[in-house]
Amino acid sequence: MEREAVSEGQNKRMANLELLRCVAMMMVVVLHFLGKGGLLPELAGEGMGAYGVTAWALETLSIAAVNVYMFISGYFLSSSAFKLSRLLQLYLQVWVYSVAFGLLGAFTGVLSETAFDTHYILTLIFPVTMGHYWFMTAYVFLYLLLPFVGMAVRQMTKRQLQTAVVLLFLVFCIAKSILPVRLEMDAQGYDCLWYLCVFAAAAYVRRFGVGFLDSKGRSFLLYIGSCGLILAGTLGLRAVYLRTGSLGRMLGMFLDYNHILPFLAAAGLFGVFKGMHIKGRMAGIINRVAPCTLGVYLLHENLGLRYSWQKWLGAERISTVPGLLMGTLGAVAAVFACGILADIVRRWIFGLLNKVFSNIKLYRRIVEGIAKIDSDFALKQTQDKEGRA
Secondary structure, eight states: OOOOSSOOSOOOOOHHHHHHHHHHHHHHHHHHHHHHTTOSOOTTSSOOHHHHHHHHHHHHHHTTHHHHHHHHHHHHHTTSOOOHHHHHHHHHHHHHHHHHHHHHHHHTTOOOSSOOSHHHHHHHHSTTTTTSSHHHHHHHHHHHHHHHHHHHHHHSOHHHHHHHHHHHHIIIIIHHHHSSSOOTTOOTTOSHHHHHHHHHHHHHHHHHOOGGGGOHHHHHHHHHHHHHHHHHHHHHHHHHHHHHSOOGGGTTGGGSTTSHHHHHHHHHHHHHHHTOOOOHHHHHHHHHHGGGHHHHHHHHTSTTTTTTHHHHTTGGGOOSHHHHHHHHHHHHHHHHHHHHHHHHHHHHHHHHHHHHHTTSHHHHHHHHHHHHHHHHHHHHHHHHHHHHO
């Protein structure tokens, strides 16, 4: 059997990658503050200026965020057994945020840019299948596929997994990155298919490693260089469009999640943090905060709040470069803190309800049945691993 780069044993929290998870979520907030706050000048418009270039520079420095979050998930999921309990807990977490804050936003008059109608209510009640949070829809569907794709990436040889990753990226990433047209089925990375591609790449890094990413210096250059090319390419396409009127549909192509440059930026940032060693009290704090980061996303991207919180944080009053930098920093800090606090409260409520329901016999039987299913999947993975040893 080929020697694997890391053990496929039980996943333990790695403070360096948990810190990256927090950073990635902060970058997501930057993207939503700039985009939904109206702070990004139109690429097709005249007069970009220093403010506009700065805004788009912040956008490009943060565009790797979603791929980073996907990469971290794939890195750990690829060596994990499927857990029905994890899937149900995740769905319940998404559902509670969707309904609670969606209704709160509607009933308090905070809701904007979205009509309170039957479609809105259905989106709150069925957040995954109605695409309330596109990222969670992609994640849940990938997790449902984990018993299949997880087993596949664990069973493949190095050459087989290399071939699979290359083919996936050729078809769903490289082709759209070099062709000067918009492909009909290109979802710009907002789908489970792209998540599957990133999962396969992360699984390869987990099992066999990539020497280039072992150097923090090279990884940082990959990240910053990719971001620089994204900005240059975007402004270059803008210049072509303003001069010729062509390629209008392509102006944002370098910022698509499934473009090769945002992926390479994410891989570089992953390599930077993977090479860090965080210990002691700081590691403990990071490992306690990081599991709550999903709450940041579920809170600020809820339909009831999605287009309102930017105004609360003064996005409409920003018009200068210093104001943009300070306003973005303040928005990230405020949204991240509120999201972490909200999820801490949510976890406390869930724990309290679990204790109450534990006194109900039917509830205990259901929990035991789910635990048995989880145990069966874990046992199968252990047997497969021993068979390959």
